[in-house]
Structure formats: structure tokens, C-alpha cells
Amino acid sequence: MRLAVMGAGAVGTSVLELAAEYGHRVVAIADSSSAAVDATGLDPATVTERKRETGSVGTATVETALAAEYDALVEATPTTLGDAEPGYSYVVEAFERDRHVVLANKGPVAERYADVRAAEAASDGDLLFEATVAGAIPTLSTITDLGPGHVTAVRGVLNGTANFILSRMAAEGLDYEHVLAEAQDLGVAETDPSFDVEGTDAALKCVILANVLYDREYTLADAAVDGIADLPGSVLELAAEDGRTVRLVGEVADGEIAVGPRLVPENGTLAVTGTRNIVQLETASAGQLNISGRGAGGPETASAVLADVGRLAKR
């Protein structure tokens, strides 16, 4: 497949670097203000070097990338709330041109699910978005295979930054502020960590899961969200005395979405450590399925994007 990649951050550049290995070709890539386009396929090294040296992936305009002859648009611009722009408009434009769309950006399917599905329905193109939930973990494809109606609940640890902080607090007996500073030094937490530690990122993933499970539109406003920023270290000590620990758990069940710190057994399935994620599916006839792995990272998320591209290529 010929791919146009919108967004040249960690995920976009990883898609550029890995596409050939999966038998696909990136014919256009755009960052926020420039683009590189080559119908014969872009050379990853050239593009990333130019980006590093000049701050731009190329000399073409973003519009040129959108107008390129591609089969699937890979939307990997940053997640934004509310109108989900500019990703949303890129998605709509691709569908209007009857192209497929693969999302790494959560915004369009978390905040404007009905609009995006309507644009897809009016198009010959199809939408897939495995990479928006838990990075490398095959969550949405597993739900699709089981049939959404056969999944009775989904819960999981869906934010690696929050999980790193909670794991370190519990293991070292350190307080939140101390571990957050450490996570920021390591590059695990951003300078403004609010998206991760306040539960917003995990909640967006749960909203996407709810949209898929119940086939109707939820948005962030429908989720009950509680973060870990106010969690005192003493809670983790109390939990440890009882063989438990705390994880930021997101849950979708009975039409409701909730995210917040929860007590879980210390050596239990949900107590993944470090930046790992886990997704737990409760099913009607197959019992409980647990899938753990890397929930973020450029190559990890790109592998989910390219799995979606592979699925579309088979249709």
C-alpha cells in the first residue's frame, strides 16, 4: 500500500522507517508546517536527517501531502480534545477522496466518533485505529474477532507514565513529586504531565473502547476520571501491608466508563510494572483474556499502525 503519513513525531517517523519491512511504501509525510512527497517512496534516512537539521521534513506544503496519490492515510498528529483538529479534517479529506484511514491519533475516534463514522460510511475507504488503544497490544482487533457483543467488560492499565510512577512509588517508598521528577528526567513523563497523571489519556482510550463495544458515540465528557496526582504515598504503604498495590485502572462495562486509582493484588494480573500496559477482556463464552505489552513508543505504535495497513491491504 502507498501511505501518506500526517505527523512526523515518534510514531510518524517510525511508520516511515518500518513501512518497507511490511511491504508498504510511504509516498508522503507531513509535519505541522511542511511535507515531503515522492511517488516512488520516501527514503527514511533522508527525511529524518532533513527534519533534524532544518526542523522540517521537506519543502512541500502539508496540502501537497494530503493531495498525494496514496492508498491509506496514516493520521499520527498529536491528540487534541474537542474538535480533534487538525487530525479530524485530514481524516475527512481522505475519506472524501475514497482512501482508507489508519489512526494513531486518538482525537478523532475519542471526541468525534459519530462524525468520523459518518465520513467513513459515505466513502469507499475504511477506518482502522488499533494504535489508538494501548500501542502494540492488539486490543481492538481482538474485540473485533470476538465480536463486540461477546465482550462484557474491558479494563486495563492504559497509561505507561502513570504506571511507571505508581510502580516506583510502591517499590521505593518514594512520594509522588519525587518520582514524577525522576520520570521527567528519564523522559518517561513530559514537562506538563497532566494528560497522563490526571487520567485523561487513559480515559480517551476507554472512550474509544466504549465506542467500539457499544457502537454509539461517547466522548471524554462521558467518562468519570480520577488521576494519581493527589495520591499520598501512605496509601501505597497501606496497600502493601495487605498484599496489594495501586494501579490507574480504566474500565468500560455496562455502558459506563471510569478511570481512577484502584487497589489490585500485588502479584495479580493487573499489577504490570514500569511503563507496560495490560488489557483485560471479559467475554461471554471464552472467559477472561489478558494481553500485556508495550502501550506506547514509536516502533511499538507503528507496528500496530502497520498491522492495520496489512488488514486493509487484504480487503
Place this chain on the structure above:
Amino acid sequence: MRLAVMGAGAVGTSVLELAAEYGHRVVAIADSSSAAVDATGLDPATVTERKRETGSVGTATVETALAAEYDALVEATPTTLGDAEPGYSYVVEAFERDRHVVLANKGPVAERYADVRAAEAASDGDLLFEATVAGAIPTLSTITDLGPGHVTAVRGVLNGTANFILSRMAAEGLDYEHVLAEAQDLGVAETDPSFDVEGTDAALKCVILANVLYDREYTLADAAVDGIADLPGSVLELAAEDGRTVRLVGEVADGEIAVGPRLVPENGTLAVTGTRNIVQLETASAGQLNISGRGAGGPETASAVLADVGRLAKR
């Protein structure tokens, strides 16, 4: 899809019972010496009651079931070694009629992979066999999505009976013979448990994984297999003193297949308890993926069969 189900054990009857929920219809089911056929769809309650009362699913012949007008053959007869009969012949007959084949029976793809793939290649029908490895755990579909070439190793706990025995031996400090007798009382182990405790069942699953990963034919003869029947309880005690335990682990890596008892961290990912299974995939760009769940059982395995049927229906 219209399904013909060969085999009326736990898996076959669960497929019969669950098919309608997934939007499919069982038009024929056969046990070893009889069959029931109804083009409008068989009633599960009628068939299972007749089987309970008379020992036969119906009054028709097995050949009538094979000749029925179906879209996909579900092969769920018992796994046999060597010639993999009668399952192998049923598969070939379905392909000769250009029908799809979904396997729950491991024999054809563990012992005669090249023959089965050749029969598929000469047919308009397609082959899927998710249910042959680790029951409800989506193993083969995940490997297919990642691309077999991007999976560098697969290991896992693939036999629930052996895992139940090892879990109980470690937790209760009991010896092998004692726990085996308990497992037989509970129906977790069969009267002749050799297939499970000698590692044959886990090895067949690894052979299937190797066939898919390397796209060439392996058989049971290519696997280095060691079981748990000779494992002294003292090994588990020694392991526990070091924070470890023993699991029957199957591994496929670098073109080799090995199954045997292995020391694993007591609270580590591979140390699933009871009859649960776990599959661990090492990938080139997405890190390690772990999937745990129910590796056996009628409805659990039937859900994997019906997921395959759903995939074929979309083609």
C-alpha cells in the same frame, strides 16, 4: 455461514450451541458413526439430547454430513498422530469441494502441514486453525497480524492439565502422583494423562506455531519434548527457596522446537496458575506481548473456531 461440524465432543457441541449467537448456522454435525443434517439449521437442544439418550447425534451417516451444503467445515474430531485420520481426510474432502476449513483438531496441521496446505492451494476454500493453539487465546491471528517474519520467538504455557498439576504441587507441597489423582478426580486430567503430562499436547501446539512462523513443515518428530511425570516434588521446593517455580514451557525460536519443565520467576509472567495458558510473543519492533486466558474447554475453544468462521465470512 453454513457450518458442517465433524466431531460431537465438547468443542463440536459448543460450536453447535454458540453458532447462532455469532450469526452462523450448523447444517450438519457428525460423531464417529452417525450424523444429523438439516439445511435449515440444526436445533442444538434436540441434537445434544439425542446424543445423551442414544449415544448418536442422529440417524444419518457421517458421509451425509460431509456431503451437505455447507460453507465451512469445522473439524473437531480428536487429535491423532501420524496420518491424522479421520480428520485429515475430512479436510481434504472439504477442500476438494472448494469449501473453507476451520480446525479445532491439531492433527492435520501438526502432522501433515504440507499436505493440508497443498490441498488448500488447489482449492477455492481457505484454512484457519486458531483453535488448535491455546484455546481462547488469539495466538495465530496475532502472529498473522504482526506478520510471521516480525515474530522472533514464541514461548508459552500451553497445557492446562500439566499446569494445574505443577501449580498444585508447588502450592501444597504434594507429590506428582497425589496431585495427578486429584486432577483425575476433578476431571482436569484424563484416565490416561500421558498426552498432557508427557508434553505431547504442548509440543503439537509448538509444532503448529513453527509451521506458521517458518512456513515449512515441522512434525512432532522435530520437537525436543520432555514432560513432567518424573519431576520430583523436591525440585519445586528448591525452586521456591529461590523465588522460582516450575512450568511446562514450550518454545519455538531460531527454527527449533522445545518443550520441557523450566524454572520461571514465581510471580513472573509465565507463572500462570491452575488450568490457565499463556503465550509470550517476542517481536522485532513491538517488544514482548503476553496473552493469557483459557487454553481449553468447549465454549472457549468454540469461540476461537467461531472467530475464524467470522474471518472467513469477511473475505
